[in-house]
Amino acid sequence: MSGTVTAPARRVAPIGEALLALLGIAAVILAAWAVPWLKFILTVALAKGIAVLGILLLLRAGQVSFGHSMFLAIGAYTVAFLAPALPEALLLLPLGAAIAGLFGLVIGLFVVRYRDIFFGMLNLALSMVLYSLLEKLYSLTKGTDGIRVSGLRFAGITPDLATQEWVMFGLALGLAILFGLLVRAYLGSPMGRALAGIKTRETRLEFMGVSARRVLLAAYVLSAVMGGVAGTLVAMTSRHVTPQLAYWTSSGELVFIAVLGGAGSALGPFLGAAAFELVRVYAAAAVADAWQMILGAVLLLVILFAPGGLWGMLAGRLGRRP
Amino acid sequence: MSGPLLSARGLRLAFGGVKAADGIDLDVMPGEFLAIIGPNGAGKTTFINMTTGYLKPQGGSIAYDGEPILGLAPRAIVRRGIGRSFQLPQLFAEHTVLENAALAIAARSGLWSPLTPLLRPAWRAEAMAVLERFGLAPLAEARADALNEGARKLADIAMAVALQPRLILMDEPTSGVAAAEKMSVVETLVRVLREAKVTAVFVEHDMEVVERFADRVAVWNQGRIAALGPPQQVLNDPAVLRDVIGIEPAHHA
Ligand SMILES: Nc1ncnc2c1ncn2[C@@H]1O[C@H](COP(=O)(O)OP(=O)(O)O)[C@@H](O)[C@H]1O
Ligand SMILES: [Mg+2]
Numbered sequence: 001m002s003g004t005v006t007a008p009a010r011r012v013a014p015i016g017e018a019l020l021a022l023l024g025i026a027a028v029i030l031a032a033w034a035v036p037w038l039k040f041i042l043t044v045a046l047a048k049g050i051a052v053l054g055i056l057l058l059l060r061a062g063q064v065s066f067g068h069s070m071f072l073a074i075g076a077y078t079v080a081f082l083a084p085a086l087p088e089a090l091l092l093l094p095l096g097a098a099i100a101g102l103f104g105l106v107i108g109l110f111v112v113r114y115r116d117i118f119f120g121m122l123n124l125a126l127s128m129v130l131y132s133l134l135e136k137l138y139s140l141t142k143g144t145d146g147i148r149v150s151g152l153r154f155a156g157i158t159p160d161l162a163t164q165e166w167v168m169f170g171l172a173l174g175l176a177i178l179f180g181l182l183v184r185a186y187l188g189s190p191m192g193r194a195l196a197g198i199k200t201r202e203t204r205l206e207f208m209g210v211s212a213r214r215v216l217l218a219a220y221v222l223s224a225v226m227g228g229v230a231g232t233l234v235a236m237t238s239r240h241v242t243p244q245l246a247y248w249t250s251s252g253e254l255v256f257i258a259v260l261g262g263a264g265s266a267l268g269p270f271l272g273a274a275a276f277e278l279v280r281v282y283a284a285a286a287v288a289d290a291w292q293m294i295l296g297a298v299l300l301l302v303i304l305f306a307p308g309g310l311w312g313m314l315a316g317r318l319g320r321r322p
Numbered sequence: 323m324s325g326p327l328l329s330a331r332g333l334r335l336a337f338g339g340v341k342a343a344d345g346i347d348l349d350v351m352p353g354e355f356l357a358i359i360g361p362n363g364a365g366k367t368t369f370i371n372m373t374t375g376y377l378k379p380q381g382g383s384i385a386y387d388g389e390p391i392l393g394l395a396p397r398a399i400v401r402r403g404i405g406r407s408f409q410l411p412q413l414f415a416e417h418t419v420l421e422n423a424a425l426a427i428a429a430r431s432g433l434w435s436p437l438t439p440l441l442r443p444a445w446r447a448e449a450m451a452v453l454e455r456f457g458l459a460p461l462a463e464a465r466a467d468a469l470n471e472g473a474r475k476l477a478d479i480a481m482a483v484a485l486q487p488r489l490i491l492m493d494e495p496t497s498g499v500a501a502a503e504k505m506s507v508v509e510t511l512v513r514v515l516r517e518a519k520v521t522a523v524f525v526e527h528d529m530e531v532v533e534r535f536a537d538r539v540a541v542w543n544q545g546r547i548a549a550l551g552p553p554q555q556v557l558n559d560p561a562v563l564r565d566v567i568g569i570e571p572a573h574h575a
Contacts, residue, residue, distance in 0.1 A: 188439045190428035193414075193421055200415040207374065207412070208429035208485060209400035218436070 020314065021180070021267055025173065028274070032169055039169050043237045045270075045277040046172035048257060051230035052269035053183045054223025055258040060187065061216055062199030066120045067127030068254050071100045071224040073134065073246035075231025080147040080241045089152045089236055093171070096232035097225050104224020105217075112216040127246055134243035146242030149235050168237045175233070176270060179226055184266040186222070195219050256295070260302055262309020271310040325388060327352045327489055327521050328404075333372055333382035335545075342368040343379060344545035350489070350523055355512070357532040357553070358525045360542030366525045367409055369542070370491045374406050375399045386489070405487030409494050409525075411478035415467035419458055419477050422466055423449035426484035449484070455514050456480045457507075471498035476507065483514060490515065492524040496531060504528065508535060529557060 032039040075096035111122045134141050186192045194215045205212040235241050261272020283291035306313050326349035333346040342365040358366050371377040375396040384392045424445045453459045456476045475498045499507050526532050539556045541549040549562045
């Protein structure tokens with residue numbers, strides 16, 4: 001699948017990309033302000049977009065992780081476990097990211113030895129191990145009931161509910177911008193370009209004196225960190241964590257969003273996440289149980305007619321014609 | 323100092339019943355250009371693959387600069403200064419030619435910089451300079467998989483050269499290069515390598531190229547070195563001409 005799905009879209013002038021990003025940021029803030037109940041959905045969408053940035057990195061190497069939401073779950077449960085003793089959100093965030101990154105390093109050392117279907121399935125298998133642990137270790141995790149996240153402080157302040165919603169939205173937006181810029185820089189750097197080289201000529205990397213595994217490992221750890229950040233944001237926003245976060249459908253959702261948004265730009269994951277969450281909300285309201293079918297149809301259309309995803313469609317309009 | 327840069331002793335490797343290397347002894351002296359000739363299937367590529375760590379011989383030893391390198395991974399061998407180009411070019415297909423060259427330049431310092439662009443001014447300039455020397459500058463912005471075979475071949479060699487090796491092993495560098503351009507391409511290549519004081523081993527089928535540019539020729543046949551010496555001597559050796567299938571007498575214009 002990687003062949004068509006990850007084909008980079010037509011090159012867009014950086015100025016066009018920046019303008020699009022600014023427009024997107026303005027639109028998201030406006031939407032959150034105008035429709036208060038959208039704030040929660042957009043916060044979650046921004047968080048998922050950060051996780052999907054990690055999927056995008058791996059897609060650039062031609063690899064698809066079907067278990068990536070395990071890092072999201074690790075970030076989320078870090079918040080749930082630690083919040084009673086350490087209610088400071090601004091500490092929990094980096095802690096969740098660091099612990100997810102640590103798991104990413106250990107798991108990564110193992111999975112970067114594999115490629116393609118094996119890489120995808122090993123990630124899936126490991127995420128399912130985590131899922132069962134979260135489900136079975138009831139005394140620790142309260143099983144499928146999950147854990148309620150206790151009250152949080154932000155820089156020592158305990159805001160009222162409405163303010164906290166804005167704070168979470170602002171945090172998610174800020175981190176989305178930060179990681180979007182980070183991934184953008186990474187993809188253009190020697191490490192990012194070598195990552196894309198794994199897809200086409202891995203042996204050449206070795207004959208340039210570079211370990212292809214280490215190139216993939218670096219991206220894997222970064223993607224785990226972003227998964228962890230997304231998890232902490234989701235936990236702090238929804239105030240409730242369950243093993244479902246690590247379930248394979250959650251991982252599938254991240255891959256779905258990556259394909260929907262397109263892998264051609266760091267904006268793709270956010271376009272995809274916003275579209276996904278909005279379609280889910282509106283489709284669920286309109287046709288109740290059929291929304292998965294609608295999402296499935298949307299994905300099929302994207303794969304068939306816009307392999308560059310939503311980003312590819314936009315880039316096609318912005319792109320300089322040769 | 324004056325010892326061989328590369329020294330292979332008794333290399334053996336068989337694939338099933340096929341002896342791709344059947345006791346290869348070869349010394350490559352610093353600064354020399356050594357051509358390898360011989361029919362298809364003689365084991366020429368296998369020798370390069372063993373020297374660069376891609377294949378492990380079943381017996382024998384290889385020393386580079388006096389130190390054993392057998393058993394090292396390709397990337398460890400590359401870091402010691404042995405570069406190679408490929409019979410079938412190994413380029414990053416989705417990258418531009420410029421990026422391919424720049425990646426090789428970046429690889430010299432390990433490539434571990436995650437935030438500064440690959441095409442930073444210094445590396446872009448150096449990559450362009452490398453491409454210019456190979457006449458590839460007009461193709462710098464083309465995707466590697468859009469090149470014709472000759473250009474792919476050159477880009478492949480340019481990447482190996484950009485790594486600044488002390489010894490380069492080139493597998494049929496001129497195959498796929500259009501006949502009309504061949505001599506000028508080889509001249510360029512030889513000039514670049516001489517300037518950089520690179521020792522070269524190259525597999526070549528064109529006897530005119532061998533005669534003009536090789537200091538010594540090794541004749542490969544069925545996994546063995548059938549003859550070794552200066553081109554005028556080896557290419558006029560009736561035994562070589564008679565026994566080594568697929569080798570035509572050198573022709574003069
Ligand atoms: N990896 C391999 N597996 C099996 N057989 C191989 C392999 N590499 C080379 N051979 C065989 O070894 C012999 C020598 O091959 P090669 O070194 O490619 O010859 P040359 O480069 O001189 O044409 C051939 O018979 C070839 O089929
Ligand atoms: Mg060969």
